[in-house]
Amino acid sequence: xxxxxxxxxxxxxxxxxxxIKKKQQVFPQYxxxxxxxxxxxxxxxRYAFPFRVSFPHDPESFGGHSNRSWESKSQTESPATSRLxxxxxxxxxxxxxxxxxxxxxxxxxxxxxxxQSIQQSRRVFFYPTISPQxxxxxxxxxxxxxxxxxxxxxxxxxxxxxxxxxxxxQLSLGQSLLISIxxxxxxPADHDLLxxxxxxxxxxxxxxxxxxxxxxxxxxxxxxxxxxLHQRIFLADTxxxxxxxxxxxxxxxxxxxxxxxxxxxxxxxxxxxxxxxxLGSNSGPEKVHTRILEVQYPVSIVAIASAPLPLTSPPVxxxxxxxxxxGVHWKNMKQ
Numbered sequence: 001x002x003x004x005x006x007x008x009x010x011x012x013x014x015x016x017x018x019x020i021k022k023k024q025q026v027f028p029q030y031x032x033x034x035x036x037x038x039x040x041x042x043x044x045x046r047y048a049f050p051f052r053v054s055f056p057h058d059p060e061s062f063g064g065h066s067n068r069s070w071e072s073k074s075q076t077e078s079p080a081t082s083r084l085x086x087x088x089x090x091x092x093x094x095x096x097x098x099x100x101x102x103x104x105x106x107x108x109x110x111x112x113x114x115x116q117s118i119q120q121s122r123r124v125f126f127y128p129t130i131s132p133q134x135x136x137x138x139x140x141x142x143x144x145x146x147x148x149x150x151x152x153x154x155x156x157x158x159x160x161x162x163x164x165x166x167x168x169x170q171l172s173l174g175q176s177l178l179i180s181i182x183x184x185x186x187x188p189a190d191h192d193l194l195x196x197x198x199x200x201x202x203x204x205x206x207x208x209x210x211x212x213x214x215x216x217x218x219x220x221x222x223x224x225x226x227x228x229l230h231q232r233i234f235l236a237d238t239x240x241x242x243x244x245x246x247x248x249x250x251x252x253x254x255x256x257x258x259x260x261x262x263x264x265x266x267x268x269x270x271x272x273x274x275x276x277x278x279l280g281s282n283s284g285p286e287k288v289h290t291r292i293l294e295v296q297y298p299v300s301i302v303a304i305a306s307a308p309l310p311l312t313s314p315p316v317x318x319x320x321x322x323x324x325x326x327g328v329h330w331k332n333m334k335q
Contacts, residue, residue, distance in 0.1 A: 002053055003105040004124075006087065017268075019087070020053065053104065088264045088271070089127045100269075102126055128262065129305040136168030141295040147189075147283045157189040159234075163277050163295050171275070173262070173303045177223070177254050179277060181246040183233050189283070193234040196290070197280030198226040198251050202260075203296075208269045224254050233281075256301065263300040275299050 004020035090100045101123060108118045140162055147157040166178035179200065183193070200223040208215045233244050264271055275297040283289050 005103045007101045089261050090125050091261060092125050129303045132304055136170050138164055138166050138168050139297055140164040143293050145291050145293055147289050155187060158186040160184040160186055161293055165297050169299050171256055171299050171301050173256050173260060174258050175255060184243045185234055185238055185240055187240055189236055191236050191283045192232055194282045195231040195233055196229050196282045199278045200224050201276045203274040203276060206271045224251050226250055260301055262303050273299050273301050
């Protein structure tokens with residue numbers, strides 16, 4: 001008998017979901033003996049009987065129970081189902097409160113007259129990958145940035161900033177993150193415009209539901225922070241309506257760490273991501289006027305089967321937050 005279970009915890013309670021339960025004949029193999037064959041006695045030594053178990057790609061429904069109150073499980077509780085057509089990954093990170101633990105239980109019956117059952121249990125790791133897909137359409141957000149005028153007779157200076165995510169809503173582990181910035185001068189100005197700060201951060205949100213308990217966790221991963229860039233975008237005498245594509249030489253080439261877990265969603269637990277980009281620009285006399293522009297992209301993270309993941313990744317500053325309100329404090333960024 002082969003049983004595959006998935007276990008996760010929330011608020012001190014754990015829940016186990018049975019994914020596979022089946023019988024498989026491992027000896028004799030390949031039909032070497034029929035049902036009427038005489039018993040075969042093996043000598044006293046160590047034998048290995050290989051077998052194969054496939055993770056279900058689209059688990060339609062599998063019942064769940066709470067390990068703390070097996071008998072008192074609510075009859076109205078809906079079964080755990082996968083909504084994205086794949087199981088949550090298990091990375092082996094025991095320090096994560098949202099780590100999924102997969103356990104393979106194998107029971108072997110030996111003997112003829114006096115049968116004996118031998119049970120063994122082992123943890124297994126699972127990380128789903130997908131085949132290469134056509135790139136999704138890019139996503140772009142446009143925001144207006146307005147600087148105050150110096151005098152009552154001077155109009156305010158306005159710019160339109162476009163931040164585009166070339167990969168669209170699907171980000172691949174180990175691949176470069178392509179972010180382009182375009183600025184359009186919408187009106188007259190009497191001072192230069194400088195890009196002073198850049199920051200990209202990945203916000204991971206995980207919601208776990210065990211019985212009537214719900215745990216929310218958010219982890220903020222700062223991918224890159226650049227301050228005091230003093231990168232000039234427009235001169236004061238630039239004609240209105242001009243557009244500039246800001247060079248990404250300073251922040252280009254950043255990639256998602258292979259340590260991240262891909263997005264998934266079931267009826268008990270789901271993990272989603274947002275990519276947040278923040279720009280800080282300066283203008284005015286002595287560059288005293290500062291504007292912070294912030295955009296968020298709802299994204300999904302996937303692991304492409306043919307994409308090699310980096311063996312070592314640059315350190316990522318990580319902050320763990322429980323049941324956060326909306327809004328994240330950013331370090332090294334002027335308000």
